[in-house]
Amino acid sequence: MAGSTTQSTSRTRSWWGWGWEDAHPDDAECTAMGALLPGTLARPIPVPRVRDLDMADPAVEPPRSLAHLVTADPGDRAAHAMGKAYRDVVRALRGRPGRIPDLVARPTDDRGVADLLEWASDRQVAVVPYGGGSSVTGGVEYRGDAHRAVLSLDLTSMRRVLEVDTEGRAARIQAGTLGPILENQLRPHGLTLRHFPQSFEFSTLGGWLATRAGGHYATGRTHIDDFVQALHVVTPAGTSSSWRLPASGAGPSHDRLFLGSEGALGVITEAWVRLQERPRHKASAAVFFAGFPDALRAVRTIAQSDLSPANCRLLDAGEAALSGAAQDRSAVLVLGFESADEPVTARLERALALTRSHGGRHDSAAGANGGPGGDAAVSAWRSAFLRMPYLRDGLARMGAVAETFETAATWDRIPGLIDAVRTEVAAAAVKATGHPATVNCRLTHVYPDGAAPYFTVLAAGRPGGEDSVWDDLKAVAAEVLHRHRATITHHHAVGRDHRPGYDRQRPEPFALALRAAKGALDPRGILNPGVLVD
């Protein structure tokens, strides 16, 4: 077998928590954060070590012909055991991670993927496709014991932009390409995908496609789905390669069946994606609202206009305070416009006028490439956004519950839904821990017909059982979502954590169709068992 593959960077990825090891808050910072939250621990749970894990020897060996693609390095295996949800971090901190894969494979081409799938099908080895490993819904771990062994199929050695069509603004890109590596390769061509999920540094094109990730744009083309021109998917039943087409009406969209299939139908190995010129014109502003209902109306008006802001994120008072965008109990709307071919200040001005008619306040007149009042609020929100997952892990070390979840619903349901989530999840936290909890909300994406609320929960834990406290709160949240016919996920995917909610939401005939499709493409049931269908 091959030795452990090292990253080309000198920074080290955390095997148990978010992102880079050196970006994690240290013990003192953790303690300071914990002190702000009643009911947390006095000192942080120690950072877990791979060598303390109880790791069995691999139950299978790869054949000689594939051995160069496969490693059983304990660090690699541990790092591929789970995604990066709060409950994953807690399980690692408490020394009970999910099942550790027997082997990690890093194929470098389609052939390697196909050979690994063939071997795994023959040997009843579960294959868990793995991109950046940033799943927050249990998408990259194995649960159960129906397979002889578990192989984590890490695609990140397939990380090249293979072709660029500058005339038609598209590129063929390997699925294992992490966000920054992808943009770095496009930059010399003056093009960009502009898909910037919060996980951008630590997630791959293939992961975005397999989970229908939400990206940069708060309106319009919010999901990666709309940027797909063609897909290349290796399945146990053969390779599916669709033509590059700007649009087609030939039968149900085959690409749309694989988008969101979360590795259960095949392994996406490359895609042609639609690109754009880099924006030359930008303008942004923060708008403050005394009341959330007014802010909601303003946002709906903007979403139903022709304005198409790139950014249109509404923070409730709690979220605004938490991110430093406002400390006066205002709700804050972060608005941003961008364009590669014309100035956008007129659009920002018109959006600001719409917010004023709903009671919105901003400090000054709009200016090109920067913008009006609230710059500090905008940049406070932006840095908090990127820092947030690290702080979450710090809070987890203090025994706190700190996690997010998201959904989407039509406008008629939005106010009642947000109220119910806030009230019922907070009440459940008090009941479970005896301490008050914070439940904040922001809208991350808005549509003419609805919006995507994103909730942040901060609560005390129960020492040693922090993940089960969270599981209880999440079950309450899922119940509220179901009652309001709000989707179990707008852009975090189903994974294993959202299966109960997904199973209730999905129309039963579609479940029949999906199960049949899975049976046809993955007859031995080796592909990411447990996600989407059984």
Add this chain to the structure above:
Amino acid sequence: MAGSTTQSTSRTRSWWGWGWEDAHPDDAECTAMGALLPGTLARPIPVPRVRDLDMADPAVEPPRSLAHLVTADPGDRAAHAMGKAYRDVVRALRGRPGRIPDLVARPTDDRGVADLLEWASDRQVAVVPYGGGSSVTGGVEYRGDAHRAVLSLDLTSMRRVLEVDTEGRAARIQAGTLGPILENQLRPHGLTLRHFPQSFEFSTLGGWLATRAGGHYATGRTHIDDFVQALHVVTPAGTSSSWRLPASGAGPSHDRLFLGSEGALGVITEAWVRLQERPRHKASAAVFFAGFPDALRAVRTIAQSDLSPANCRLLDAGEAALSGAAQDRSAVLVLGFESADEPVTARLERALALTRSHGGRHDSAAGANGGPGGDAAVSAWRSAFLRMPYLRDGLARMGAVAETFETAATWDRIPGLIDAVRTEVAAAAVKATGHPATVNCRLTHVYPDGAAPYFTVLAAGRPGGEDSVWDDLKAVAAEVLHRHRATITHHHAVGRDHRPGYDRQRPEPFALALRAAKGALDPRGILNPGVLVD
């Protein structure tokens, strides 16, 4: 059984040709048109009569409980035998229509649809879902003899707008609602779907959804797919009802599996669709180009800008001459902008400036709600667009070949594709008939990464074998499309006529998945046999 259901209008639909009987060109007009095309007949083929058809008695009778929904009226049966492709019209004119369905059913609710499917499953009766009957790809007829009988399932008695959500701009609408009936019901709410295919008067919401119809918008949201909020589909395995959601990332999109399923997976009975306010601001213009390559570059520049014209249709010189938009061998770009919330003249002016930099000419400065030079060209094109199918039927009566087909491809392939189609189809027509042929092209929809060319073929026929001449030309065209990796259909659907091209284009693993899905939802194989999968 119920008697023949009459339309509420006093006008009569043609059973064999396009649209209204009274809108068809008369014999004199047909003769005049034929005289312009070498190699056509001296006088028109007579209009076919239902009473001349050799129509067997129905091979089955519906059960008493469903008899009130079903008719065996010969006129109804004849009118439901085929769609409205050129080859359908010719087959009717030549007295050899496709297999005439044994029965026509007009359910009025989901229950009726489900009961009919259950009965048909039990009795091995093929069920062909039928909306407005405007298919031009053999989508609504039965071919073969594997079923005991054929039932045409006409949805047009389900034609109501059931609910309107004005806040979230959406409506729940029954699938059998024809275009004008749909818009008439939305008008009092100040809302519109703005889906205006050429078949608008004679096609239904359900038909648009089942075939992924292309609509009003030449850029952006070109297909009905993007306007779907939720679908309600009755299948033999149960009813699929998705939640109203503005967006979701929960698994592969279930609605997208049914969109484009052409009645093979289930019967779409209603949908929640996204609506818009009626546009208050409009501006349009025609731009003239001496050369088609310059025009292509101009259109691509506009498609890659932020301008989002509602109309952006490029006619080549032949198409411009045919529609009366230009007679000087110019290519003509018909540009149109519209908005419900802001004036659009600035956008039109900017688009015109872009066209000028590629050699485009227009007559005067842009004006609001009307616009600059070329008004006559715009309206000439518009009336020709609506009149075209009637003229096609007139030419068919003169023994001519007169038909269209459409595709889409990425920009790098567009010039070569269009050239090859023009050259090879015209050469094939000369070879088949000994007479020169006209092959014109327009772009109906444009995208940042490609465009949808639409071809019109006018040629002589071979008396009595006009449809086989067309079949030969279409096979040549399909071969060219395949060689250029251009889709077999951008918005006309697959039906039965496009099956060979579709089967070659569709990735084989998706075919496996689709076949499995069909087996799960329609285990007896009664739903629209022959489309998409066998």
